[in-house]
Amino acid sequence: MNHIKFQPFPVLLTERLTLRALEDADLPALFQLKNDPKVSKYTSKTVHTSLDETQAFMAKILSGIEKNESVYWVIENKADSTFLGTICLWNMDLDEEMADVGYELLPAFWKQNYMSEALEVVMNYSFNVLRLKKLGAVTSAGNLASIRLLERHHFTKNRELNDFDLTESGEKIPLIFYISKKGTHFN
């Protein structure tokens, strides 16, 4: 998998969306996303409480891309360039030829099929351009939107893995590990 390079940045297009690189000008919108408790509800991630925190996060993301260790797209509405959310590939495993996918949208844009559209193009890119063999995703058992999204895209539960996340208040959330294999993801 050492053929993987994210320069030039892989801009991806769908019918309604542009998936593009993160830019400095995205800071306020990214902060809005990272500061929203509805978005982080099903994860152990703490909400960002300052722009500095989001700026440090952006630097980490950009460094991962520069080192070809991960890739992170801003999901933008093609028609008016509105920032809708993000989708990423991380946890790249060279031996397994696998990566994990992560995604989040601002709540105003939920349930409009946007993430389905974004995930579809990221799966095609992962399997056909990066030539990965598997994609993983971890979601909490209560995250019905994420579960439905993954199952619609033919991810299946990996029953061998069991773990849980902890919320900020120390509450345990069971996690579900999903996997999609190249050649089985078509609708």
Ligand SMILES: CC(C)(COP(=O)(O)OP(=O)(O)OC[C@H]1O[C@@H](n2cnc3c(N)ncnc32)[C@H](O)[C@@H]1OP(=O)(O)O)[C@@H](O)C(=O)NCCC(=O)NCCS
């Ligand atoms: C998960 C998330 C990205 C889904 O994005 P979305 O654009 O709203 O999803 P889509 O509109 O493409 O919907 C995909 C499927 O999930 C279903 N769905 C969406 N929201 C749902 C909800 N709250 N409850 C149940 N099903 C839901 C849709 O009906 C659709 O199913 P269908 O294909 O049978 O019609 C979005 O809810 C989100 O950003 N959540 C917060 C961040 C998060 O939890 N990320 C995942 C961490 S693992």
